[in-house]
Amino acid sequence: MMPVLDSDSLEVLAFRLDAEPEAIRAIGDCLSEDEFRRAEVLRLERDRRRFVATRGQLRHLLASRLGVLPSDVELEYGRVGKPCLSRRMPDQSLRFSVSRSEDVAVIALSKAREVGVDIEAVRPVPETDDIAALCFSAPEYESYRNLRPEERLEGFLRSWTRLEAISKAFGCGLGGPFPSNERDFTVITFVPKPAYIGTVVVRN
Ligand SMILES: CC(C)(COP(=O)(O)OP(=O)(O)OC[C@H]1O[C@@H](n2cnc3c(N)ncnc32)[C@H](O)[C@@H]1OP(=O)(O)O)[C@@H](O)C(=O)NCCC(=O)NCCS
Known part of the structure; x- marks a missing residue:
């Protein structure tokens, strides 16, 4: 390990x-x-x-x-x-x-401290725009839309792993609802291996 x-x-x-x-x-x-x-x-x-x-x-x-x-x-x-x-x-x-x-x-x-982690391999996801529109908060979607096309995939995966990590810390699953504010968490993005993106969150 x-x-x-x-x-x-x-x-x-x-x-x-x-x-x-x-x-x-x-x-x-x-x-x-x-x-x-x-x-x-x-x-x-x-x-x-x-x-x-x-x-x-x-x-x-x-x-x-x-x-x-x-x-x-x-x-x-x-x-x-x-x-x-x-x-x-x-x-x-x-x-x-x-x-x-x-x-x-x-x-x-x-x-x-409650903890949640999620990783994703960086590979093309055809439905990123639709998933972002459905799952991201309004400000997060706005930042995603403002990314240059070549930054979109990594930007999407950073937000997606953050969302999954928070849902895992809460234990509620992606279906939510999240029982408390996301701001209660420290969010850290990391690279577990080249061509992967991960986010870990811990409750403050
Ligand atoms: C749990 C969940 C976040 C898994 O995410 P994933 O990216 O598919 O898979 P990952 O490999 O990152 O994580 C899987 C691990 O998360 C853990 N896990 C499973 N359910 C969990 C939950 N509710 N909360 C936190 N961790 C969970 C387990 O350790 C699991 O490992 P295992 O399959 O070896 O037992 C996702 O499937 C989910 O939200 N499930 C809950 C059910 C649900 O809400 N369904 C409606 C989906 S809209």
Whole structure:
């Protein structure tokens, strides 16, 4: 895992997902039965591999911070799927968020502050204008429209990952509504790997 951001209260680590089958089996060995079942129903072998690699890395990272075995990490899920540590885990202040895009994943960890992360590979998205019109706030849409054509894709992905990261911190999903003001968050844009864009947000 490669550190992308590292401060006292916020860490972001990035890793590649398309490892050798042996490495994926080893890292995924600690998954729960539920997680194996989730992997099994994914249609594409590539998606199964990427899910197992991400979940395995998440369990190893959380386990190292909690002082337990990766297979003993217990997760719970919010109303629309936000994972968090179960109340039985020793450190209740540890917060995390996960994102993957193509063959890269990131995990953000924070102490006591709600955190959300999202990454996207920079590749052409044909519907950017429509999505921006539908999902961005009026000022954000205005800034997007003012970008030069060659800046639009990256500008779109910066705003999009910010929106996704905030929705993940809230745990409400993109459907919202956001329960409090976006200004309650510190927003940091980062590059997990060349040709990717990421945003991490932590509650102030
Ligand atoms: C959760 C959501 C933000 C995922 O975004 P994405 O860009 O497709 O995928 P990412 O790889 O970045 O993130 C996936 C990870 O986010 C986490 N996650 C899932 N639901 C979450 C939620 N409600 N809040 C925070 N994090 C969530 C999980 O760790 C998941 O990893 P997993 O699939 O390995 O379990 C998005 O699908 C969503 O909003 N879902 C909620 C349901 C919803 O609102 N549906 C209506 C959509 S308009």
